[in-house]
Amino acid sequence: MSRSMLLAGTSTLALLLTGLEDASARPFGNFGAINSAPTIASDGATAAAQQATEVARQSQGALTRATQAIQALQAAQAAARGAAAASQRSTTLPQVAVPNGLAVGGLQVAPGAVPGSALWQGAALPSQTASGGQTTVTVNQTAPQAILNWQSFNVGSQTTLNFNQQAGNWTALNRVVGNTGPSQILGRITAPGQVL
Numbered sequence: 001m002s003r004s005m006l007l008a009g010t011s012t013l014a015l016l017l018t019g020l021e022d023a024s025a026r027p028f029g030n031f032g033a034i035n036s037a038p039t040i041a042s043d044g045a046t047a048a049a050q051q052a053t054e055v056a057r058q059s060q061g062a063l064t065r066a067t068q069a070i071q072a073l074q075a076a077q078a079a080a081r082g083a084a085a086a087s088q089r090s091t092t093l094p095q096v097a098v099p100n101g102l103a104v105g106g107l108q109v110a111p112g113a114v115p116g117s118a119l120w121q122g123a124a125l126p127s128q129t130a131s132g133g134q135t136t137v138t139v140n141q142t143a144p145q146a147i148l149n150w151q152s153f154n155v156g157s158q159t160t161l162n163f164n165q166q167a168g169n170w171t172a173l174n175r176v177v178g179n180t181g182p183s184q185i186l187g188r189i190t191a192p193g194q195v196l
Helices: 002-024 037-088
Strands: 107-109 127-131 134-140 145-153 159-164 171-176 188-190
């Protein structure tokens, strides 16, 4: 008797479980519709396509904003170039034609300046060489600290003013005593130490 009751209980349990599996296959609250695997896959593909479309739209917006930023930067650079060119043609700023090398209006030693005097200390007088349209003016510094007085200290666009200093801690102080306006440095100044 216990064996027949055990079999009857197991059969009842199997029937109950089968009924529960059938109930779980249906969505809650809608007993007439059953979702199949192809329907679920189709819905997933549709959702993925919508997400991809949204990501593409956002990427296109970011690309448009980046392009606009680059164009604005290029416009600002063009405006700066235009302003720089306009300042070269300014009617309010004094326009000075700067000669190259050692010349009146260019690099001109102060009158009376000789090595060892109060006007020219710690360096030899400048020398000049020219080659291929370029002028190099060299000041050979003889002491760690030099004080140099200039009538004008304008460096032309084809001029390199080279301070020949023995070490990186050497300093050359340049005073402009005869110039009525600011110095124009259109070329280059080179030195291993400091040039003031």
